[in-house]
Structure formats: C-alpha cells, structure tokens
Amino acid sequence: MVLSVTDLKDKFRNPGPAELELIARYAMLPESGQRERAFEAFAETGLPHRRMEAWKWTDFKAAVKAVEAPEQGAQSAPLPAAGQAVIEFTAGGVTLPDTLPDGIQLHERTDAQALSDAEEVPLGAMTAALAGRVGGLDTLIIEVTGEASAPLHIVTRGDRDETNFARVSIIVRPGASLDLVESHVGGAGFSSFLLELSMQEGGAVRRTVLQRGSADEAQAITAVVNLGDKSEYVQTALAFGAKVARLETRLTHQESGSHATLNGAYLCAKGFHADYTSHVRHGAPSSVTRQVTKGAVLDGGTGVFQGKFHVPRTIGQHTDADMQHQALLLEDGAEIFAKPELEIYADDVECAHGNTSGALDPNQLFYMRQRGIPEAQARALLTEAFVSEALEEANDGVRDALLDAARSFLAETVA
Amino acid sequence: MRPMLKLDQLSATVGEDDEAKAIINGLSLYVPxxxxxxxMGPNGAGKSTLSYVLTGRDGYEVTGGSATLEGDDLLDMDPEDRAAKGLFLSFQYPVEIPGVPVMTFVRTAMNAQRKAxxxxxxxxxxxIKKSRELGKQLNLTPDMLKRPLNVGFSGxxxxxxxxxQMMMLEPHFAILDETDSGLDIDALRTVxxxxxxxxxxxxxxxxxxxYQRLLDHIKPDKVHVLAGGKIIKTGGPELALRLEKEGYDGVLGEAA
Known part of the structure; x- marks a missing residue:
C-alpha cells in the first residue's frame, strides 16, 4: 500500500473511532483505483452527520461511535424464500445459490468497480470502498438477459458481527425482467448494502425490501437506479428501523417513457429510527414516478421521510410525478420528520405532492369500539390498514409476509 | 316486563371543562x-347526544343520574364493553374505515364481542353463510361486502x-340514530x-x-318527545302523527 493509515486519516475531518477503524480496514484491502475513488468520496464527508442537510435527521456519525458487534445476532427471519434463488451476504462472505433461474447470470468480480454518483451517496461510497476481501469477491454482478424464471432473493444477515458490507450490481438487458427480494435483517453493529441497478430498454424490475435491525445496530441500504427507455421499476420497502437505519434510493429516469413506483412503509417502536429517503431525477422526457410512503411511529421512535423530484428544464418535459407521504404519530413522544421537495424547472409537467402526519381519527376509533373492537385492537387494525396501502405492489410471494410482519409488530406494540 | 334500557334523571354535558354545555338535563326513560x-324532537333537542352518551363516546360527560342495560350500569363501561354487553348504535353518519373490508370488519367485531x-x-x-343471507335481504352484493367499510358507498x-352489521351482531338493544336520513322510499322499506x-x-x-315517515314502517310501541334534553311528552304511535300535523311548536307549546 502506497498510502499509510496516517495519510488516509488526513483525508477525514475529525475522524471518530469508528472512522479510524474503517480507515484501517480499507488499508488492508487490495489497492485499486476504483476503490480509491469510492474511498475518497467517502472521506469527503466521513460518516454522514447532522450538519449535512441530507442527513440532518439521521446522524450516522453520532449513532456509530465505534465499530462493535451488537448484543445479539439477527433477530428477525428473512422474508420467505420458497421458489427463489437466494444470495446471502454474511460477515464471512457470500453464499450463492446452487442453481440459477433461467435468464440470470452471475459474474463474481474480484476487482472493485466504478460507482457513479458516489459523491451523492456517502454510505454507498463507503460500501464500495470497503465491500470485498483480499482474494475474494468484491462486487457481485448480476446480469439479467431474459425473463427471470424465479425471484432472486438477497439476504444480508450478521451473527453478532462488527460489520457486514455488501455490494451488488444488476444489469437488466433490453426487455428482460427480474423480481428482486431483499431481506436486510441486521445482526451486525454496522450493516451497509449497496445496490446499483441499471435497466435497459423495456426492462422491468420489481424490488421488494424488508429492513429490520436491532436497537443497537446501524443499517444503510443504498440503491442507485438508472432507468432506460420505457423501462419499469416498482419498489416496495418495509422498514422497522434500527438504532439508526436509512433506506435511500437515488433514481434517474435516463431515457424517455420510463415508469417508476417507489412505495414504502416504516414502523418504528421505542428506540428505533427509520429513514426513507429518495431522490428522483427526471432526466428524460415523458417519464412517470409514483410514490406513496406511509409511516407509523410509537413513543420514543423516529421516522424520517425525505423525497425529492428533480425535473430539469428541457429534458424533464412531460414529466408526470406524484409524491405522497402520510404518517401516524401513534403516541405522544413519537417523532416524524418529513421533507418533500419538488425542484421543477420544466414548464409542461404534472407534479404533485402531499404530506400529512397526525394521530388516528377518533371518529374511526369510536365507531370500531362501538362495534365491540377493543381500543388497542382498533388502533392496530386502523394502522395496519393505513400502512398496507404502501405495500400493495410488493412481490406476490412475500406481500403477505410483509403484511404479517406489520400486523404482528402492531399487535405487540400498539396499546 | 323484563327491563332493558333504563335511564333515570340522566344529565350530561358536551365539550371541555370550562366550555362544557349541558345537553341532557334529567332525562328518564324506560324501554322494556x-x-x-x-x-322524536326538534334540532338541538339532544337526540344524537343521547345516543353518544349511552354508547360512551369521548367528549361527553355524565354529570348526574344513571343508565342501565339489563340491570348493568352502562356508564361505568368502555364503549367496547357496552357493545359486548349487547348495545348497538346505528350511526347517523357511518364512518369510513379505509383498508378494512366490510367482511373483515364485521368478523373482527363479532369475534371481539364473543371473546369478551x-x-x-x-x-x-x-x-360467510350468515353474511350472504343477510346481505341478500338488504340488497348488498358479495362484491360490496368485500369493499372497505363505507368507503365509496352512497348514503x-x-x-x-x-x-x-346490526343483524350480524344481534344486539340486545339497538339505538337507531336517524337511520331514515338520506334514504329514498325503497331503501327506507329495505331498512x-x-x-x-x-x-x-x-x-x-x-x-x-x-320525521314520522320511518314510523310508518317501524311501528313503535311508544313515542317520546325530547326537547331541551329531557322527555317532555310520551304517548302511543298517534303522538308521532300529531307531531307531523301540528309540528313541534304545537305539541311543545301544549307541554310547556
């Protein structure tokens, strides 16, 4: 290694113990220009913190004081995987399926790949710099060349590990389609997953994500998505949060006529923080975005929604985009922070957004209680009905599991 | 006769402490x-308030008197316990419950009551058998029963x-609050x-x-006139006809 740890340290402003540990790990990895660029992008900010506008409510630097294992391994099971090809990332490495569905090819890269937009996604850059190991897999590239005959299920799961960093890159060839399921169930003190998804003409991807960590873990799930001509992307995420958890999607309509659905729900109990952030750039005419995010937060829990539509002057013409965020503060002491942003420079577009947060409707609660439904059950049922709208577009095989997870969470916590 | 609903000198207010307004003022009523x-009663007489006080809605405070159902003190119970005890309110303005299909809702309510x-x-x-049969009687198609409760339904x-819901839940005592409002003739008959x-x-x-209209179809044993938060006159079905003819002013003038 040409650079010493001391040199690397100088790239960071006030590195904390966690960043020093990450620097030391980086120094152990094989040298690579691509990896170095990702590391430089990460060094610009270090672990993102509250003085950065995009991270003002989700402070990883404060939450990740040191890189250390959590009390317990993963506490939740991944989504059901019947009939799916499972790829599991643990701290020890990756487990690949014995057989792959038709239409899917895997390429295991031992050299680091370039990450576009790295400067915009600090934890994505960190993951690109730190995923992989000496002599092992660095990036897993998945190429989809036809209609995938079975869903692909990516699991990240720790077993009382310090970190679990993984990077997957998916290329969807023209007309190809993929059902992608992801279960990010924590189990490491700091888990970070980076997905890069590039969709070519007429490609279709349905992505369904479960995030569930423990109250002593940090989790980042970062997706950089590029949509080609007339491609269709449908994302559904259910987040339960962790000590700090961020699901970030940075999506670009790169060619015209593409269609994106970005739905999600977050449910946060005491001590849990879930951040659902998205940035959508309408970088080509006549593209469509539909976004519904629902949240429900209990006393001592924190929910964050940040959504941005960016519509440039000429290339963004005929954009059709709608962003809705609705959240329930189920108890006093619940916190929800929301920032919907429309940045529109084109003049012939249809863009709308709505943002509400409040308590359950007392009229609905009384009506249900008058019919004999106990208050706690009524609250849980109303909340379940409220968030389930955001989960309707999930993959058929796991939708019920998402709803069951939401239902049992609400039955246990809502009183 | 076995006592069902018994109200004795019931008084209640609505609103926050410092702005509480007395709506029910020493109301006594006995339904065997x-x-x-x-x-029956004019606007503002306290009709809907009475139904909410009896079913235990928040925001109403009982300041005196008693209300029992089959001998049990209603006022001590939570709304869901009153329902399990057999008290049902048909709402003047039924509430929309998005995301919860009619069937799911009714089954949840029915089983919650049974559990209690x-x-x-x-x-x-x-x-399913019971809901199909009753749905048919009320011109509610199986498709309608799968839709979210009251969402997108006409008045x-x-x-x-x-x-x-009332027929499914088979309550011991039902209060029907202006069930005739918003109904055309055919719907009125069905109801x-x-x-x-x-x-x-x-x-x-x-x-x-x-209005007297509903009472042509549902023949009451007794008619009470509610005004100023208490029963001021009680009679047979003919009282409703008189009210229709002479108006509340006529009948109230005589009572006062």
Whole structure:
C-alpha cells in the first residue's frame, strides 16, 4: 500500500473511532483505483452527520461511535424464500445459490468497480470502498438477459458481527425482467448494502425490501437506479428501523417513457429510527414516478421521510410525478420528520405532492369500539390498514409476509 | 316486563371543562324487552347526544343520574364493553374505515364481542353463510361486502350496511340514530324490513328520528318527545302523527 493509515486519516475531518477503524480496514484491502475513488468520496464527508442537510435527521456519525458487534445476532427471519434463488451476504462472505433461474447470470468480480454518483451517496461510497476481501469477491454482478424464471432473493444477515458490507450490481438487458427480494435483517453493529441497478430498454424490475435491525445496530441500504427507455421499476420497502437505519434510493429516469413506483412503509417502536429517503431525477422526457410512503411511529421512535423530484428544464418535459407521504404519530413522544421537495424547472409537467402526519381519527376509533373492537385492537387494525396501502405492489410471494410482519409488530406494540 | 334500557334523571354535558354545555338535563326513560320506542324532537333537542352518551363516546360527560342495560350500569363501561354487553348504535353518519373490508370488519367485531363474553369464535363457513343471507335481504352484493367499510358507498348503502352489521351482531338493544336520513322510499322499506326482522321479545330498540315517515314502517310501541334534553311528552304511535300535523311548536307549546 502506497498510502499509510496516517495519510488516509488526513483525508477525514475529525475522524471518530469508528472512522479510524474503517480507515484501517480499507488499508488492508487490495489497492485499486476504483476503490480509491469510492474511498475518497467517502472521506469527503466521513460518516454522514447532522450538519449535512441530507442527513440532518439521521446522524450516522453520532449513532456509530465505534465499530462493535451488537448484543445479539439477527433477530428477525428473512422474508420467505420458497421458489427463489437466494444470495446471502454474511460477515464471512457470500453464499450463492446452487442453481440459477433461467435468464440470470452471475459474474463474481474480484476487482472493485466504478460507482457513479458516489459523491451523492456517502454510505454507498463507503460500501464500495470497503465491500470485498483480499482474494475474494468484491462486487457481485448480476446480469439479467431474459425473463427471470424465479425471484432472486438477497439476504444480508450478521451473527453478532462488527460489520457486514455488501455490494451488488444488476444489469437488466433490453426487455428482460427480474423480481428482486431483499431481506436486510441486521445482526451486525454496522450493516451497509449497496445496490446499483441499471435497466435497459423495456426492462422491468420489481424490488421488494424488508429492513429490520436491532436497537443497537446501524443499517444503510443504498440503491442507485438508472432507468432506460420505457423501462419499469416498482419498489416496495418495509422498514422497522434500527438504532439508526436509512433506506435511500437515488433514481434517474435516463431515457424517455420510463415508469417508476417507489412505495414504502416504516414502523418504528421505542428506540428505533427509520429513514426513507429518495431522490428522483427526471432526466428524460415523458417519464412517470409514483410514490406513496406511509409511516407509523410509537413513543420514543423516529421516522424520517425525505423525497425529492428533480425535473430539469428541457429534458424533464412531460414529466408526470406524484409524491405522497402520510404518517401516524401513534403516541405522544413519537417523532416524524418529513421533507418533500419538488425542484421543477420544466414548464409542461404534472407534479404533485402531499404530506400529512397526525394521530388516528377518533371518529374511526369510536365507531370500531362501538362495534365491540377493543381500543388497542382498533388502533392496530386502523394502522395496519393505513400502512398496507404502501405495500400493495410488493412481490406476490412475500406481500403477505410483509403484511404479517406489520400486523404482528402492531399487535405487540400498539396499546 | 323484563327491563332493558333504563335511564333515570340522566344529565350530561358536551365539550371541555370550562366550555362544557349541558345537553341532557334529567332525562328518564324506560324501554322494556320486546318493545320499540321512538324518540322524536326538534334540532338541538339532544337526540344524537343521547345516543353518544349511552354508547360512551369521548367528549361527553355524565354529570348526574344513571343508565342501565339489563340491570348493568352502562356508564361505568368502555364503549367496547357496552357493545359486548349487547348495545348497538346505528350511526347517523357511518364512518369510513379505509383498508378494512366490510367482511373483515364485521368478523373482527363479532369475534371481539364473543371473546369478551367468553364465547367461541364464529367459524368461517358459518360467518360467510350468515353474511350472504343477510346481505341478500338488504340488497348488498358479495362484491360490496368485500369493499372497505363505507368507503365509496352512497348514503343509502351506508345505512343498509349499518343494518347489516346490526343483524350480524344481534344486539340486545339497538339505538337507531336517524337511520331514515338520506334514504329514498325503497331503501327506507329495505331498512325497515331489516329492523322489523329483529323485533324480538328478548330485544329492545330506540328509534331516533325527526320525521314520522320511518314510523310508518317501524311501528313503535311508544313515542317520546325530547326537547331541551329531557322527555317532555310520551304517548302511543298517534303522538308521532300529531307531531307531523301540528309540528313541534304545537305539541311543545301544549307541554310547556
């Protein structure tokens, strides 16, 4: 290694113990220009913190004081995987399926790949710099060349590990389609997953994500998505949060006529923080975005929604985009922070957004209680009905599991 | 006669402490098992307040008197316990419950009541059979029963859904709060048929209405006139006809 740890340290402003540990790990990895660029992008900010506008409510630097294992391994099971090809990332490495569905090819890269937009996604850059190991897999590239005959299920799961960093890159060839399921169930003190998804003409991807960590873990799930001509992307995420958890999607309509659905729900109990952030750039005419995010937060829990539509002057013409965020503060002491942003420079577009947060409707609660439904059950049922709208577009095989997870969470916590 | 609903000098206020307004003022009423009583009265007489006080809605405070159902003190119970005890309110304005289909809602309510009473849950086939039969009687298609409760239903459909729920839940005592409002003639008859089908020596009902019209279809045993938060006149069905002819002013003038 040409650079010493001391040199690397100088790239960071006030590195904390966690960043020093990450620097030391980086120094152990094989040298690579691509990896170095990702590391430089990460060094610009270090672990993102509250003085950065995009991270003002989700402070990883404060939450990740040191890189250390959590009390317990993963506490939740991944989504059901019947009939799916499972790829599991643990701290020890990756487990690949014995057989792959038709239409899917895997390429295991031992050299680091370039990450576009790295400067915009600090934890994505960190993951690109730190995923992989000496002599092992660095990036897993998945190429989809036809209609995938079975869903692909990516699991990240720790077993009382310090970190679990993984990077997957998916290329969807023209007309190809993929059902992608992801279960990010924590189990490491700091888990970070980076997905890069590039969709070519007429490609279709349905992505369904479960995030569930423990109250002593940090989790980042970062997706950089590029949509080609007339491609269709449908994302559904259910987040339960962790000590700090961020699901970030940075999506670009790169060619015209593409269609994106970005739905999600977050449910946060005491001590849990879930951040659902998205940035959508309408970088080509006549593209469509539909976004519904629902949240429900209990006393001592924190929910964050940040959504941005960016519509440039000429290339963004005929954009059709709608962003809705609705959240329930189920108890006093619940916190929800929301920032919907429309940045529109084109003049012939249809863009709308709505943002509400409040308590359950007392009229609905009384009506249900008058019919004999106990208050706690009524609250849980109303909340379940409220968030389930955001989960309707999930993959058929796991939708019920998402709803069951939401239902049992609400039955246990809502009183 | 077996006592069903018994109100004795009931008084209640609505609103926050410093702005509380007395709406029910020493109201006494007795409805025995097997009877249907009507309460009529002008706007602002306290008709809807009475139904909310009896079912335990937040925001209403009982300041005096008592209310019992089959001898049990209603005022001490949570709304869901009153429901499990057999008290049902058909709402003047049924509430929309997005995301919860009619069937799911009614089954949840039915099983919650059964659980509270220490009874077994209804089996899925029994529930479906019963809901199909009653739905048919009330012109509610199986498709309508799969839709979220009251969401996108017309005023008349919502009222029929209230009666559907009542018939499914088989309460001991039902309060129908202006069930006739927003109904056309045919819907009125359908609703009345449903209510009449539930008339039973073991059941009591209180029908709250502005107009005599509904009482042509649901023949009350007694008619009470509510004004200023208390019953000021009680009579047979002929009282409703007199009210229709002479108006509240005529009848109230005489009582005062």
């Amino acid at each position: 098992a097997g009877e249907v009583h009507a309460i 009473r220490g009874e077994e849950e209804i089996s899925a086939p029994d529930f 008349g459909e919502k009222k029929r859904l209230e009666i559907f 009345a048929d449903g209510v009449n089908a539930l008339r039973d020596p073991e059941r009591g009902m209180l029908v709250i209405t502005h």
